[in-house]
Amino acid sequence: MSTDFQQGRTALGARLRELRAGTSQRVLAERLGWQQSKVSKVEAGRQTPTLVDLSAWAHAVGQPALADELAARLQGIESHSRSWRRQLRSGHGPVQDALTVEYERSTVLRAWEGAKVVGMLQTPDYARHVFARYAELHRSPRDLDEAVRARVKRQELLHRPGRTFHIVMWEAALHAGIAPRHVRAAQLDRLVGAAGLDTVRLGIVPLGAEVAVPPANGFWLYDDRLAIVENWHAELWLDDAESTALYRRVWNALSDSAVYGAHARRVLTHARAHLEGP
Template sequence: MSTVFQQARVALGARLRELRTGVTGRELAARLGWPQSKVSKLETGRQTANAADLTAWAEATGHAEASAELHARLSGLESHTRSWRRQLAGGHRPVQDALSVEYERSTTLRAWEGAMVVGILQTPDYARAIFRAYADLQHSPRDTEAAVRARIQREEILYRPGRTFHIVMWEAALHARVAPAPVMAAQLDRLVGVLGMDTVHLGIVPFASPVRIPPANAFWLYDQRLAITEDWHAELWLDDTDSVATYRRVWDRLAQAAVYGPAAHHLLARARTALDT
């Protein structure tokens, strides 16, 4: 969990505790029909409140007018940590649209992906398999076709002058069978074509390559202003200078272990051959 996010959550908890002045935690829990432990966790920053929790808290403590303030604090908190439960409430398409805005705003983009082919280089069938898998995991609305269209439309930005994509993937991403073999084969062929593009520098870290840092979670860097990284429960949007600089150092270390051009082509060909065997 990011330090920025946790600090914001603790500050929100402190504000909730202020509003509870004159009411014991046990009394408030009884009014709300909550376990007393929930009151404690919200006040100490060990649990994140949702909008309904905050409205109920403000009303139960006699401070209904504070509801708007609490919601604003929650919105600021979620500008850094965006839970998948909330983001995917309307499906995957809105998430894709939000990311497209950041692509448009940026000129130099860097990505690290260790588990699957990075989104902007996915074929429609590969993207379809990924969206379906995550919809099953998150129990989110199935707007797969709309999400695929949004992702493929965003790929048009790869062909515009004035932007450069530095993308590094672990060799494992070429072998993870997240889609049927024919879909995987087409996806690998697509990556071979990417190797010749002027706007994309695609590197692959071989299994046997010494790495200066363990390959971990995927992330994108948008210029020097924003890092977006994913976990199973949420996305982190980090725009503070120290966090962005940390992710840039991670990217640099992983990129140093990557191979490019003909050597990357060899790894793609090896993964393609493995599909047949």
């Protein structure tokens, strides 16, 4: 969890505790219909309240007019950390639509992915299996058809002039068994084709290659103005210059360890042949 996010959540908790002055946690919990432990966690900055929670809090302490202030504070926190629990309440489709806006705003896009094939290059079948795995993990609505359609629709940007996609993946991502073999084989064929697009520069960091930084979280950089980083619990949307510069350095370091062109195609061909083995 980012330091800025935790500081913001702690500050929000302090503000809620201030509004509770004169009322015990037990009494407030009874008014809200919560466990007292939830009140304690929210005030201590160990649990993020929802907009509904904040509105209920404002009413329970007799200051309903402050609901908007509390909502604004929460929005300020979540502008950087967007929990999957909240984002996926309506499924993956709306999340994909929100990301498309950032792709359309950008001209130079850089990606690092070490665990799976990057979304912009996924086949529909591969994408369906990825969404299904995450829907199961987060216990979110399984709007797989809508999510796949949104992802495939966004891939039309690969064929429009005016954008460049610099994508670097770890070779391990080519072997991750998150879909049946025939789906992964078709996905690797798709990568070979994508590597030939004028808008795409695809690099693969081979297993065993020396790297300046450990291959870790996947992320996208949008024109060096925004970094979107995936964690298990949330996406981090980082738009401050220091953070985007850091992720650019990480991307540069991993890109320097990647192979491109014919060498990258050999790595892809090797991974494809591995799927045809016993």
